[in-house]
Amino acid sequence: MGEKVLAFETGGSTILSGIIDQEYSKIYGLNKKKIISDNKRDYMKDILLCIEETLKQSSFSLKEITSIGVVSAGKWNFKNGFVTPPNLPFRTEPIPVAKRIQKNFEKPVYMENDVNAGVLAEVLFGHGKKSDSRYIGYLTISSGIGLGLYDKQKEEIFSGETGQAPEVGHNVVEKNGLKCGCGGRGHWESYGSGNGVVNLYEKIHGEKMSAKEIYETAFEDDEKSLEVVEKAAEYNAIGVGQIINAYQPGLLVFGGTPVFKSKEMVFGKLKKLIENPTRNHEYTYIDEENMPELRVSELGEKNILLGAGAIALKKFNDKRL
Ligand SMILES: [Zn+2]
Incomplete structure (x- = not known):
């Protein structure tokens, strides 16, 4: 099975997380949640919970995970791990999505724009291949x-x-x-x-x-x-x-x-x-x-999450916290 990474994606209406291995054969502990919070504090809590549930459901321990790929729509500040997603139900300002994930799980976190992860997934496993x-x-x-x-x-x-x-x-x-x-x-x-x-x-x-x-x-x-x-x-x-x-x-x-x-x-x-x-x-x-x-x-609706995993596995562009 080789190296395993955690992949996380936040969009305008849902968040998703899962664990991906080097063969990309399966997403373990896939967890998808609707964004229902109306403020950024609850939104951030839901993100951490979503990842924790993935770890539980997959039966892998955090120790087995080498890094985390985090992707989001909107503007990233790759230096501090804040992102400003454009379509959340609440007013958006920079949110420490990657920074908090890094702090909480103490793993290297690779950040990328969601569509960049999407194109990478298409090139590696989809029509682009x-x-x-x-x-x-x-x-x-x-x-x-x-x-x-x-x-x-x-x-x-x-x-x-x-x-x-x-x-x-x-x-x-x-x-x-x-x-x-x-x-x-x-x-x-x-x-x-x-x-x-x-x-x-x-x-x-x-x-x-x-x-x-x-x-x-x-x-x-x-x-x-x-x-x-x-x-x-x-x-x-x-x-x-x-x-x-x-x-x-x-x-x-x-x-x-x-x-x-x-x-x-x-x-x-x-x-x-x-x-x-x-x-x-x-x-x-x-x-x-x-x-x-x-x-x-x-690849369907999991394409961006697969791309998030690929970014962490390949250390793509090395935009890392
Ligand atoms: Zn606009």
Whole structure:
């Protein structure tokens, strides 16, 4: 079984933890919790509890764990282990997620952006492993929208000067538009993500409906929901078109709960807009024969957690506390 690491992921609506070994054959003690706390102190307590429960359920002792991979959406401060996740139910300011985990469990902690872990998981175990492309992208459409980019030749994640890039979910698609979870306005994810369709539904129809309900009723041809889902797909085509123009990945893998659960309504509609040959360069500049392959992740909702484990096992980029 070899080396074992703990993997932890926090998103905008759930936290997950598990133990992964060198063979990545299984996630031991997988624990998933909905974020229900309304303040950062309780949120932090729930995180530590989630990891403790993983240790209990897996029947491994802390002694057997060599390090911990911690991934989150939002902005990391890799020097002090604080992160500012953008879509939590409470107002977000820097939270000592990695720092507290390190202090509590006294193990080296490797930090990374969630989508960077996602792209690494795709390259190691998913569509990216089978692909001949050099540049692989992983796009999550969940509570927010995020992109991870990987250069297979250099074995490098592209993350900009301070490790925060590419935050494409916060590209402006409407000046002074709908409010985004980050505090800005008119950002792509405030239209195209799970939270985005909720915003759009309220804006267009003046009523609130959950993202799950919107996608499900749209699938059953409900006109009001379909209108919203199609509008969101247009914004997603704008965002994906910008990614293709700016980075030209050879393969772009899609993940996130709305993509997995409502594949046709999210991925299907977006793919049709992007790949429609009659809409000449409507969303993209790249020539048709050079367009990336667009796929949905086969790893499912555990892909980012697997990536978190891979980051700790490979000591990837060595952003360590
Ligand atoms: Zn934003």
